[in-house]
Amino acid sequence: MSTDEQVVATADPRAIASALTLFRVSAIVAGLAMFVLIVEMVLKYGFDNDVLTWWSPVHGLIFMVFAVATANLGFKVGWSVGRMIAVLLLACIPFIAFVEERRVVREVTPLTQ
Template sequence: MTETPQPVANPDTVRSALTFFRVAAIVAGLAMFVLIAEMILKYGLDNDVLAWWSPVHGLIFMVFVAAVVNLGFKVGWSLGRMVGLMLLSCIPLVAFVIERRTVAEVEPLIAADARR
């Protein structure tokens, strides 16, 4: 039996929060690859050409955290779920998987409100 998605309180704010989340997740996922390259260069090849990237990546990740919290509060996620998403996104490639699954979950909530 398939559950009917519950409509969200304000679909326009959820839609904008979802867009912000999508962009942040994709940028954070790409930034992870640059961080990995920076670490390989620094520790494997003794080259500090990308030494400036680590703080930039930290800032990008903080924006991602803000996007998760913003979307999470608007769709009613638990704090544990939000923290879980943040922790899972520290694994390379997982930010892209999280983005796709979150979009697949939240878009029907927005559409359910349009049908009301």
């Protein structure tokens, strides 16, 4: 049994379920926030309209919460740091962020039971 499998085998299912819930909520909010950021960039650079300029730092804060939620879940289920970084990088691609969230949920849900 590898080290990663030992971490999963001894992890508390309730702690994993809690981390998964935080991950899901933050992933969905970060994915939606990305679309607002895209609208903000189109308005700013395409139409010289600064109405949503305040959104960039808010989006950054939301993404940082998502990064912490990803690390929290990743350490609880025994992911490598590379795997956690891959999840974060995939979350930077519109629409793919939602696909990756669903894939992670399908993968991790059995560990919560």
